[in-house]
Amino acid sequence: MANPPFRTRGTNSTRDAAEAAFKSATTKPVAPVAAAPKPTAPVIPNAKELVTLRIDRDVLEHFQADGPGWQDRINATLRTAVMDGDGAALATDQLSAENDG
Incomplete structure (x- = not known):
């Protein structure tokens, strides 16, 4: 028996048109992805x-040599380094070794 001829479905078939109409009527539009909120x-x-x-x-x-609380001591040292004499924070471009006490 010979193979039947290969048939291709035309792109303009009524079934394709019906499926496209159904999909457009039942599919919710995709909302744009919002950027991650800033912390x-x-x-x-x-x-x-x-x-x-x-x-x-x-x-x-x-x-760490003085025992527990070393993280708090690092924090206090960093705070002292970034504050001026009045307790206000220095601008980043003002921080340098000159501020070391």
């Missing part, structure tokens, strides 16, 4: 934030 400041005043920070081993050993 906001913590709701709790003076809340601490968990960060990862790379510190030289000798500096870390210096703060």
Whole structure:
């Protein structure tokens, strides 16, 4: 028996037109993806934030030598370094080794 001729469905068939009409009538439009919201400041005043920070081993050993509370001591030292004499924060371009106490 010979193979029947291969038939291709035309792109203008009534079935294709009906499927396209059905899809357009029943498919919800895709909403654009919103950009991720920017992180906001913590709701709790003076809340601490968990960060990862790379510190030289000798500096870390210096703060850990006095025992527990070394993270608070690093925070206090950094706070002193970024504040001027009046307790106001220095601008980033003002921070340098000259501010070291």
